Amino acid sequence: MAKGIEMKILVGYKRVVDYNVRIQVKPDGTGVVTDGVKLSANPFDDIALEEALRLREKGVAEEVVVVGIGPADLTAHLRNGLAMGANRAIHVVTSDIVQPLTAARVLLKLIEKELPGLVIMGKQAIDDDANQTGQMLAALWDRPQATFASKIEIADGKVTVTREVDAGLEVLQADLPAVITTDLRLNEPRFIKLPDIMKAKSKPIDTIELASLSVDAHDQLKTTHYTAPGKRSKGVMVKDASELVSVLKQKGLL
């Protein structure tokens, strides 16, 4: 690990409803409309992959492996990760939507086989907004975690991470291997170029049935109902600064 050259980085790479899609709750409250909507990589996972690629380009790591958990058609999504630059992909196949604890247990199984020096994941997926899987994985693996990363530096088997926290920027140092989750300002992911899409076709994707991993995958949480959020109604327009101030004073807000 000290030399770094043998280090492998595992990247969690989830597919979600594209962030530009306006989410509609189904009228019967059984879910949100996902038929025919555009799916994309979770934006925080693209940042995770970009960071892993940069660490490889710096010579800190040798191999970048993207991991996805999902149905058979997840292959196309994983190909995007390969086109972005990952060396290979692992597809854990399941038709179920997995909850964070299950995802963490699955990732731990892969880690036991792959022995990565670092795991980088998005801090949250923009569908369930759970913000849990990286932390849970670090706990189960009994390794350090550094969430909400905006800067990552690796030297001598240790990683120094700057974290965006409510109070400001926290810096911590951890021994490798470790789990890092990414925040928005860590980097700007690269765009996929056409030749890379061609190249990605020959990169390997390992396929593993989730059921074959013997993890406890049962859902502890049941979602019973979906509703649309309450909407704020459109307010009034005022014509100038003095009218605004008098309205606020009337309301007792100033």
Next chain:
Amino acid sequence: MSKILVIAEHLNGKLNPSTARAVSAATAIKAETIDVLVLSDKVDAIAKEAAKIQGISRVFTVERAENAHPLASMLAPQIAKAAANYSHVFVPSTTFGKDVAPRAAALLGVAQISDVMSAEGSHTFKRPIYAGNAIITVEADPSQTVVATIRTASWPTAADNANSAPIEALDLDVALPTHTRFVELKQGKSDRPDLQSASRVVSGGRGVGSKENFEIIYKFADKIGAAVGASRAAVDAGYVPNELQVGQTGKIIAPELYIAIGISGAIQHLTGIKDAGTIVAINKDAEAPIFEVADIGLVGDLFKLIPELEQAIG
């Protein structure tokens, strides 16, 4: 009957108001006991503050040198051990709680519920998904410990002068790892009200134009005693530090008055302010989406309007 353990958030020896909001969520469930756990290297002052929160039964403290900084890998094993006597563990859904609660849940082998907005019962909760564009009702398994983070903007601050709960030291006897070390916290120095708990917030966006121009926002905020916030665009552009970001990936806040200046109103920003009492938008673009959610809108040049506002306030 439920027994709830609320994990205290604190910084520099002071209790964070997010703790009293998590207590509010706990009181919404008819609980037999609500206890607060303070993990720190110096617990006394924090525990005394916590003991005053209305509705709590006891404050437990664990004073260890390893608890000097909120490192999840240190705190989570202690929380998991302390959780043995409880049906629920609540943690504020701040960067502190989001970091530590899932780690504690995984050590307990249980799922975690993120961003609880309301409690429909002891094991049924509502929480937002898709940046708040859908709200789900989640049922937790009653045979498991419920570990949840509490969406602070959805809950009032429990009164903090109405109680004198007993304080007891707890010996958890947990071995802690040495693999993670705190280096430093870079914290902006400010005498302004705290963004997360302020009753008034003035935020600036890309329309402010530069770090230098942001002075006009600070000055106006000081004039009305408000905290200062910013949109992601303003933080990305380097006008202000990250801790001022309001929105889905920044702070989710619920002030009585929110004034958005030069902020167009991306959905991710609106997610952070939709619990505000009154939203005022000032923007030169009359078509900006922020006007769709604002209670009061004013179209115009912020550099002309802010001095006029200051004058009108007197």
